[in-house]
Amino acid sequence: MSAGLRFRQALANARPLQIIGTMNAYFAKMAEQTGAQALYLSGAGVANASYGLPDLGMTSMNDVLIDAGRITSATDVPLLVDIDTGWGGAFNIARTIKEFEKAGVAAVHMEDQVAQKRCGHRPNKAVVSTEEMVDRIKAAVDARTDDNFVIMARTDAVAVEGLDAGIERAQAYLEAGADMIFAEALTELDQYTRFREAVKAPILANMTEFGKTELFSTTQLADAGADMVLYPLSTFRAANKAGLEVMQALLNDGHQRAVVDKMQTRAELYQFLGYHDFENKLDQLFSEGK
Ligand SMILES: C[C@](O)(C(=O)O)[C@H](CC(=O)O)C(=O)O
Numbered sequence: 001m002s003a004g005l006r007f008r009q010a011l012a013n014a015r016p017l018q019i020i021g022t023m024n025a026y027f028a029k030m031a032e033q034t035g036a037q038a039l040y041l042s043g044a045g046v047a048n049a050s051y052g053l054p055d056l057g058m059t060s061m062n063d064v065l066i067d068a069g070r071i072t073s074a075t076d077v078p079l080l081v082d083i084d085t086g087w088g089g090a091f092n093i094a095r096t097i098k099e100f101e102k103a104g105v106a107a108v109h110m111e112d113q114v115a116q117k118r119c120g121h122r123p124n125k126a127v128v129s130t131e132e133m134v135d136r137i138k139a140a141v142d143a144r145t146d147d148n149f150v151i152m153a154r155t156d157a158v159a160v161e162g163l164d165a166g167i168e169r170a171q172a173y174l175e176a177g178a179d180m181i182f183a184e185a186l187t188e189l190d191q192y193t194r195f196r197e198a199v200k201a202p203i204l205a206n207m208t209e210f211g212k213t214e215l216f217s218t219t220q221l222a223d224a225g226a227d228m229v230l231y232p233l234s235t236f237r238a239a240n241k242a243g244l245e246v247m248q249a250l251l252n253d254g255h256q257r258a259v260v261d262k263m264q265t266r267a268e269l270y271q272f273l274g275y276h277d278f279e280n281k282l283d284q285l286f287s288e289g290k
């Protein structure tokens, strides 16, 4: 079963589908074994974690592709990847789609911001014309080889042009061939309902913390009509805070005794890696022929 089809099946089996941000292959393995049905690679996460950069359109296709491939190699859970604006014109976007499909990615979301993009929850965003975004989507849809590979159109227009304009854009994006809609930075629960009623396609709600959107529950979002709920950076933010506390303790106290309980144990680490199965295999290989 293709990755795209697995994503579509996960969506059919869960309303809403929770999509868990995983910053690396190990986090993806933890999410898989904790029951996640869909994973996410955040554009901000790649910029921040892998390159120490802000989420301002400074990473390239290959930067994100490397991290995506690491996750798809480590798990079978379908992965949604943030491809920002697709990284260029029609031919660049086509290349992006082909490369991510080949890397085993299930779904991508591409947004209607200008190339010099910003985080969806920051001020002073600018969007391209509807026509330009429609061209981006047509290029993406034309480039996929698996019809089940999911092309999700993200609109950042609500914060710039208002709800009605965002909905109109979403309708045009679906007509151009997009499969699903990422309605970015909505401020009220009933805005999801307005979107869902108008567009007749699965809608994603972004529950990123410390942004413009209140942290609604899955029940609230399902009642409002959202089909997917995204937690792009939740695990990253938590890991960062724990990591910082450990660094401070090491440097201030000269030991880690006060923070050991913030750490995953060696046994827990090994469990998610299947370490002992590998070790047994190694023992078996070496004992053969003796
Ligand atoms: C979803 C997002 O595009 C991401 O890159 O993870 C960001 C998340 C964030 O910065 O909180 C966005 O919403 O723009």
Ligand SMILES: [Mg+2]
Binding pocket: 042, 043, 044, 055, 082, 084
């Ligand atoms: Mg992003």
